[in-house]
Amino acid sequence: MGMSSCQKITIDVFIQLKDEQERADALIDGSKPIKISLPTDGSGPNARKKEEGFLLIAGLISPPYPDRPCLPVKSRRRRREQSTVATPPEIAARARSRRAISMPGSSGVTAFDDLPEWLVVDEILVRLPPKDVLRCRAVRKSWRSGTSTDAFILGHHRRQPSLPIIQHKLGICRVVGGSNDLKIRPVIRYDGSFTKFQLQAACDGLLIVSQQANFFICNPATLKCASLPRPPLRPRFSFIDVVGFYRHPTSGEHRILWVSYTKPIRIYETFQLPDYFILAVGSSQPRCIQWPTVSKQKYFPATRSTDCPPVHHRGSLHWLMGLNIVVFDTVAETFRQMSRPTQLGDMVSLLDMGEALALCHVAPDCATLDVWVLQDYDAGTWGFHYRIDLLGMEASPPINWMFQSIPRMALINERELLIQRHIHHLLHCDIDGVFLGNVESEERLSCWTLTRHCLQESMISLPLFETQEEEAVNQEPPFSIVL
Incomplete structure (x- = not known):
């Protein structure tokens, strides 16, 4: 996947990053139900192309500065309207099933796991605040290992x-x-x-x-x-x-x-x-x-x-x-x-x-x-x-x-x-x-x-x-x- 196609990833990819993190937090503490965004069919507000690209990624987990939300208020309101409360068993079941997401310029759908690991680590996680990167380490072992290298830590620090x-x-x-x-x-x-x-x-x-x-x-x-x-x-x-x-x-x-x-x-x-x-x-x-x-x-x-x-x-x-x-x-x-x-x-x-x-x-x-x-x-x-x-x-x-x-x-x-x-x-x-x-x-x-x-x-x-x-x-x- 070249850099030109990497820049065309839709907002759904980053929303699923949010869901993966929430699933991990809920499985660690099974007593707390959490809100999870329902799957989309590739249309609707979440499928709109964001020209800002990766610069908006950090806002989907938590903005670098609380007074500067990276997403408009309307976008966050639509995401809340599409949310339901899920119990831990339902969360585990959804975690086992991979949700399909759409990619602009492609004829079909792809799965989140189809994204190259280097893309998630080197282009997405590296742009998040330290507190969010530390939380994302609990989502997947590959994310933990990828964000624990000296190269990632120093590169993340420079940003x-x-x-x-x-x-x-x-x-x-x-x-x-x-x-x-x-x-x-x-x-x-x-x-x-x-x-x-x-x-x-x-x-x-x-x-x-x-x-x-x-x-x-x-x-x-x-x-x-x-x-x-x-x-x-x-x-x-x-x-x-x-x-x-x-x-x-x-x-x-x-x-x-x-x-x-x-x-x-x-x-x-x-x-x-x-x-x-x-x-x-x-x-x-x-x-x-x-x-x-x-x-x-x-x-x-x-x-x-x-x-x-x-x-x-x-x-x-x-x-x-x-x-x-x-x-x-x-x-x-x-x-x-x-x-x-x-x-x-x-x-x-x-x-x-x-x-x-x-x-x-x-x-x-x-x-x-x-x-x-x-x-x-x-x-x-x-x-x-x-x-x-x-x-x-x-x-x-x-x-x-x-x-x-x-x-x-x-x-x-x-x-x-x-x-x-x-x-x-x-x-x-x-x-x-x-x-x-x-x-x-x-x-x-x-x-x-x-x-x-x-x-x-x-x-x-x-x-x-x-x-x-x-x-x-x-x-x-x-x-x-x-x-």
């Missing part, structure tokens, strides 16, 4: 949107929804403890959260969580923090770059240079990383990921440090520096624009944001890209810019961005400075912050998850996953 993360005192949230209706929804809720929590890092859908000296790594999409080993602390008044979190390009393992440092208690005490360690997730044997030092140097080559997460680009981690950019090569495991436009001053943040690095410069009046792009990475050539004038933005309702703080900006895609200038206010606009709306929270949040972390969901699992579950040594995390 997921990268969503800005918001942190507040009670947990971690993310921004979701359509271009005209963004919402803030929770991902993790902290317990009632007064101990401070911190989001340390995010990579490949995995989050690292700390509470004092305890570190945890979790995958919100799979609800997996484990306590995280860390390098030992120095003597006296010392600290340890995550500096970077990345997937090693060669081995594929996830690694953490840690920093261990001591804060002088008295002003006359000698400043001690920090130590940097690399620790593979799950390992307890850290490796110390050497970095070039200058006599009497009193700054770190890389800062904490909590405050300023590095930008992953071209296999390296990038931090904005002073008037330079510090680069850590994840393969050679070495630090170096690269230049940036010094005329932008120090009110600058580093952004990831996908294909290039970018700098966001905030004017002294905190009302203008200029974005510069690294046009040539090897030559270090930067160029002005666009400007956002907050005072000239026509917002509805009008924005009161009095008593605002330094704006924080996060990119949604190449055309849209988020800007926060108040602890209770997040606006949505495009790169032309056109106001698109205010982002509201579904919960009453206080003192929240738009971080520079992003969550791109995945079904990636770690050996550490399974190891701690088998050995029953998993420390109970002081938070709950509500994604």
Whole structure:
């Protein structure tokens, strides 16, 4: 079957995917009757050709964003009118009989089982949200095996949107929804403890959260969580923090770059240079990383990921440090520096624009944001890209810019961005400075912050998850996953 005919598959194929999933759920829990769409003869509303093709598939199980249904309301109403309640014996009987479906451009009918397995896995399941793919694994063994390969998991992860993360005192949230209706929804809720929590890092859908000296790594999409080993602390008044979190390009393992440092208690005490360690997730044997030092140097080559997460680009981690950019090569495991436009001053943040690095410069009046792009990475050539004038933005309702703080900006895609200038206010606009709306929270949040972390969901699992579950040594995390 060529790709041209694959694009002509009718909506019935995808509805049957829904039914297969519901049958599996009902057989697992036989006490719950479910609704199943009655067979059709190839005519009627379900047989209409959908020009959008595979882009509508995800909506037949659950839309990627609840506020953006992939099917019109009328289509969903017709499907409900064609539904009846089936008992578990009837479900099992229907599961044994294969329903015929029609294919546009063909003279007869074909069965769902006639679809190539690669088509279902590589063109349909790969486009669903992680939660729906995990449910579909219970439908057929072939789907479970096909969606469990490293190639599928990484390919599926690359298709997921990268969503800005918001942190507040009670947990971690993310921004979701359509271009005209963004919402803030929770991902993790902290317990009632007064101990401070911190989001340390995010990579490949995995989050690292700390509470004092305890570190945890979790995958919100799979609800997996484990306590995280860390390098030992120095003597006296010392600290340890995550500096970077990345997937090693060669081995594929996830690694953490840690920093261990001591804060002088008295002003006359000698400043001690920090130590940097690399620790593979799950390992307890850290490796110390050497970095070039200058006599009497009193700054770190890389800062904490909590405050300023590095930008992953071209296999390296990038931090904005002073008037330079510090680069850590994840393969050679070495630090170096690269230049940036010094005329932008120090009110600058580093952004990831996908294909290039970018700098966001905030004017002294905190009302203008200029974005510069690294046009040539090897030559270090930067160029002005666009400007956002907050005072000239026509917002509805009008924005009161009095008593605002330094704006924080996060990119949604190449055309849209988020800007926060108040602890209770997040606006949505495009790169032309056109106001698109205010982002509201579904919960009453206080003192929240738009971080520079992003969550791109995945079904990636770690050996550490399974190891701690088998050995029953998993420390109970002081938070709950509500994604």
